[in-house]
Amino acid sequence: MKTVVIGFLGSILDSGGGPGRWEKWRPSVSICQHDDLVIDRFEMLHSRGHIRLAEQLRTDIASVSPETKVNLHVCDPANPWDFQEVYGCLHEFARQYPFDLERERYLIHITTGTHVAQICMFLLTEARYFPAVLLQTSPPRKQGSGDAGAYSLIDLDLSRYNQIGARFAREKQESTEFLKSGIKTRNAAFNQMIARIERVAVRSKAPLMLNGPTGAGKSTLARRIYELKKSRHQIQGEFVEVNCATLRGDAALSTLFGHVKGAFTGALSDRAGLLRKAHGGVVFLDEIGELGIDEQTMLLKAIEEKRFSPMGSDKEVESDFQLIAGTNRDLRLAVAEGKFRDDLLARINLWVFELPALRDRREDVEPNIDYELDRFARDNDVTVRFNAEARKEYQRFATSPAAVWSGNFRELSASIMRMATLAEGGRITTDVVEDEIERLQSTWRPKPSQSNLESLLPAKALAEIDLFDRLQLDVVIEMCRSCATMAEAGRKLFAASRTRRRAVNDSDRLKKYLARFNLDWAALKH
Structure with missing residues (x-):
């Protein structure tokens, strides 16, 4: 040739x-x-x-x-x-x-x-x-x-070059396993979500929003996203985590945006604020729906313009950070109620990921047990394992409908830690497991002194509701409190009948039902 x-x-x-x-x-x-x-x-x-x-x-x-x-x-x-x-x-x-x-x-x-x-x-x-x-x-x-x-x-x-292709595939798999903390999860929907997060995290600097109930792992996942981006040299700054539910009034503005000396009573010196600390890095605002309107307004400016004014200052400062927001609330409902800015929601909901509760990932209980035992061993320099019968008994209970897991993976982690701490000679026995199961059931057992309805409605209003309606409404309220959003609660409550409807709006249907008893979603979630 x-x-x-x-x-x-x-x-x-x-x-x-x-x-x-x-x-x-x-x-x-x-x-x-x-x-x-x-x-x-x-x-x-x-x-x-x-x-x-x-x-x-x-x-x-x-x-x-x-x-x-x-x-x-x-x-x-x-x-x-x-x-x-x-x-x-x-x-x-x-x-x-x-x-x-x-x-x-x-x-x-x-x-x-x-x-x-x-x-x-x-x-x-x-x-x-x-x-x-x-x-x-x-x-x-x-x-x-x-x-x-x-x-x-x-x-x-x-x-x-099959080896090159295999290497790229292997590195991608390693990234997704890293985001899952190395836990071999078996839930297909969760694995697909993690794979999508991996693609977005390494390609975008736009805000990410993690939705899910308390204890579902939003904070852990946010930190892993940060560590993944840092390993790719995409960011150089720190990871800053803020629980917005703990911020109120001047303390919220000062904590996030900083202040100058004399900005308010007790401001004895300048304070940089956590958003400036996150310059070049990632800030995770957990429970972002708890922020006040003033903080939301300043946060929107900080996200869009990368600058803001500390309290008491007429000079703006700069901070280029990536935002990861976490919430267990339906922010669209909060917007409708005037509690959350619609323009801020529009800015942060470009990439939204729903973290399922543990009760929706029961197949992942077993790999998380192994993960928690390994973590206990690293933290305490001691290896703890279940006896065969003890493990079988605990897994049978943990994956059954009787296990409510209202605290999700955080509660599972605490359960494993308690049993590992009480294990004699590094072995968790059936006696330890039985005691732990009893403790969990006691924690989840409803308090006899006050039902869901009694905590929401005055005695006069309760007396006007038939027992049939009270029993039904009590179950509905329990379902609402266990779900992160009204849409999720509606899907579960109307799972059978919704398939026979031409137009499906679970949230509206649930909202109208609650309105019959002068109840709304916000009241149930507090």
Whole structure:
């Protein structure tokens, strides 16, 4: 087969006139001087301004390699540093060139040309617009020696490199396992969510929102997202976590945005604030729905403009951070009630991920037991394991409908820690398990002194509700309190009848039911 080189004239590397030019390494000429690389044709690309140099190179190549035919082609984008123009010029050349793959092999020379041209030629070769391999040349160690230097061929057909593909797949899998803290979860929906978070986290600096009940792992996942981004050198700053439910009044504004000395009573010195501390990093605002309207207003400005004014200051400060928000509330309902700014919600709900409760991931109880035991061993430098019967009994209970897990994974973690602490000789026995099960059941058992309805309605209102309605309403309230959103509660309460409806609006249906008894969603969640 004939060998054809396609490459740019090097306006600097290939330049030179007079006899002295032969003492200089010129890449376009040196290609044709290798004994083990016979070039049958050289398709040389050049701008209109370098036609004389192109003619000189064609003459010089003919003198060192008479068998090489040099064809000159004008490739002259208006701006040689504009990717779109250069790519378009080369793409048009590739589209019109009469490639003959049965009789010729093609080499794309990427040593010459601007960096933009080299990148575009690489991309066109990788996309197979140029059905070729890359040719890279390098000068001899000693200039003026007459040596043609060295060359190497690079095949970009990645289908041949199964090991590279396997490595990328393995690294991606490692990233998702990292986000899951190494827990081999078995819940398909959760695994799909984690895979999506991995894709978004490494590609976007936009806010992320993690929805889910208390104890579902929002804080842990937020920190893992930060650590993943830091491992990819995408961020350099700190991870700052704030529980917004603990912030009230001036303390909230000061904690988040800082203050200057004298901004309020007790402000004895300047304070930077946590958002400035998170500059270049990630701030996790857990329970963001608990922020007051004033804090929400300032937060929106900080997210959009990357600057804000500390309390008592007329000067703005800057902080470029990525926001991860966490909530167990339905923020859309909070907007409807005037408790949350709709423009802030619109800004932070670009990427929303729903973390399921433990009761919806019962197949993940077992791998989380192993994870918690391993963590206990690392933290306490002691290995603890279940007896076979004890583990079987605990897993049977933990995955049964009798296990409410109102505190979700946080409650499971505490349960394992208690049993591991009480284990004699590093073994959790059936006695320890039975005691723990009794403790959990006692915790979840409703208090006899006050039902759900008694905590919400006055005695006079209760007396006017039939016992039949009271029993039904009590179950509905329990379901509402166990769900993160009204939509989730509606889906579970109307699971059977909703499939027979043409239009489904579970939230509206539940809202109207509660209104019959002068109740609303917000009252149930407090």
